[in-house]
Amino acid sequence: MITATGVELRAGSRLLVENANFRVGPGQRVGLVGRNGAGKTTLTKVLAGEGQPAAGTVSRGGQVGYLPQDPRTADLSILARDRVLSARGLDDIIRRMRETEGEMASVIDETRDAAMERYSRLEAEFVAGGGYAAESEAATICASLALPDRVLEQPLGTLSGGQRRRVELARILFSGSDTLLLDEPTNHLDADSIAWLRDFLKVWSGGLIVISHDVELLEAVVNQVYHLDANRSALDVYNVGWKKYLEARETDEKRRRRERQNAEKKASVLMAQADKMRAKATKATAAQNMAKRAEKLLSGLEESRKADKVAKLRFPTPAPCGRTPITAEGLSKTYGSLEVFTDVSLAIDRGSRVVVLGLNGAGKTTLLRMLGGIEKPDTGEVVAGHGLRLGYYAQEHETLDTSRTVLENMRSASPDLTDTQVRTVLGSFLFSGDDADKPAGVLSGGEKTRLALATLVVSGANVLLLDEPTNNLDPASREEVLDALRRYEGAIILVTHDEGAVEALNPERVVLLPDGEEDLWNKGYLDLVTLA
Known part of the structure; x- marks a missing residue:
């Protein structure tokens, strides 16, 4: 409660x-x-x-179970399955049981008895915590959130942002809060x-x-x-x-x-x-009392609702560039024994629109990070064409410096703008007054989305890499983003689960991961968007 x-x-x-x-x-x-x-x-x-x-x-x-918009797990080396089980402390018990099983199998007779006794205590603790039924419950929740065994056996650091968030959701739902x-x-x-x-x-x-x-x-x-x-x-x-x-x-x-x-x-x-009575000195007091009655009538009222403000998003004309501002050849990525994708190649022409589809964990975010120069491929290379100016919107807002203020993040995105110009753009994204001086780290998910989009607006980018740009937005703000996508004249590579975003983009091509196959866009692919 x-x-x-x-x-x-x-x-x-x-x-x-x-x-x-x-x-x-x-x-x-x-x-x-x-x-x-x-x-x-x-x-x-x-x-x-x-x-x-x-x-x-x-x-x-x-007990209160809390899923924030951008959950951060300090230990990225922990296995996804153990992270879920940790909600009830079962991960530690299971780890100690496994260690004790190893001791029982290898130690000499006089020590084996102590290990067996310790194992019995651990097993009783495991049963008290729900035991194998709890493990089965966790497995059901994970499977229902599209977290198969192959994902659960991986360290959190090897998972995509979307997979890590689903692990945290599974953990909260399993917690029994x-x-x-x-x-x-x-x-x-x-x-x-x-x-x-x-x-x-x-x-x-x-x-x-x-x-x-x-x-x-x-x-x-x-x-x-x-x-x-x-x-x-x-x-x-x-x-x-x-x-x-x-x-x-x-x-x-x-x-x-x-x-x-x-x-x-x-x-x-x-x-x-x-006002009429004030003209007569004998009625000055009555006039004053009447004015007070009028003020009291208004002061006790609730304000009528004003229309909710919505960020005004318009991308400026992109900077000039060559015919093919960015290409990629033979990209591949592996985390440990997990092969994410291999031999992916693509060429992005000026003004083209491409949507990247694939199941969760197929490497969609990884591909965008490679194109944006944030992550290095294991093989292959990304080549910048003449005049390339990239704008990258990251689904977890990692392009924002959370230790710096809203204003400082905007200045970094476009050093050539004056302070007045930067504040004008921020105002159109609903950051006014003291809001501009807040650290980006204290912003809500929706506010971080608005700030990240604002940095794109001032960047003059001619190629936008957009990873789930409509997440965390209210319906009115989402419509603004979709309208901006329709009007933008530069090239866009989009990753999204939002069918409306794909329809607004009106893509020419689709890239299917992990195979890296390209195809002309057709409406038949729309069914894959929400499944991806």
Whole structure:
């Protein structure tokens, strides 16, 4: 159970929410919604105990399982399977059991008895933690999230960003926590895994707070909605499901508008009367009282909802370049004994549009990182053509320097721009005032997405490498990104699970990994996008 009392959240000097009060207990499945930058991620971090409110208190009863938007695992050498099992401490028990089994097989008789006794204690501890049934449960969750055995036996450091995030999701779902806090859990999931997750959460008996832009998931899962209104710095609690919430919210907005219009009309009449009465000295006090009544009428009203601001994304005309600004010959990559792909070649012509498809782990992100010069191929080479200027959008935002401010990241992307020009672009991406001076590391996933896209806008790139650019975006911001893709005149190489992004790109070619085969794009490939 999680209880919030009088919680106030701030981002620098900006008020995100004040006096929020709620309790999430067993059976309450909450959808936390609001536009990008409203403070949803900040709130979940505070609820998880990874941040402190500016005011108020948060109390937690029982175990809380928290999936952040960009989970970071410190030890990348740990096997994926052990990472999942660590949620219940089973990984350490299993490791010690295996070590003890080895001792039992190799030591002399007088030591073997001690090893056998230690093994019996470990086995009892293993059974108390759920034993083989728990292992089977973890395996089922992993398989449902498209994490096969070959992936689970690999160190986390060899996995793609999407695979690592699915490992973290599996770990949280396996943890047996009393309350789950899930921030965009469907990112990097294929269609089958999303359907499974919906069914899993739909019958979840513990507490749940989920941030998601997946309307189908919200409709199927949540029985309460918390709307974080960025314009009013208020958290509105609706004790209904998704569809009824939409109706209730619209009714609330109509009520606010109606009440304000009536109050403004009455206040206007009172002020006009007060102005007339002020002309007479004998009625000065009455006029003053009438003016105060008018002010009181307006001060007690809730603000009408203002239209949510949306980042304005427009790519400028790309820098001039040769006919084929980038080519790749014979690229291959292997992690240990795992061959990701081999002998991949492609040539990207000026203004061309290519979508890269493949199952999770097929090397889509690795290929983009090679083209972007971030990762070296084991064989082959990437050749820059005349005038190449690359812009790389990384799905985990690793191109951002999280230790530097928003403004400093933008200056690095385009040193030639003046401070005023940089701040103007940032303003169009909804970073204004003190927001520009925040460290990039404290931004939410949606804010990092906006900042990364802003750096692309000022880069003048003529080839864009885009890895899941619509993740973490609210519907309105996503439409802005898709519209920018349609209008961009340079070349684009896109990796995405978003069918809408592919349709907006209107690609000419498709590259299929891990084989590296190329084909002309046709609608038949659209079915592979969400499965990839």
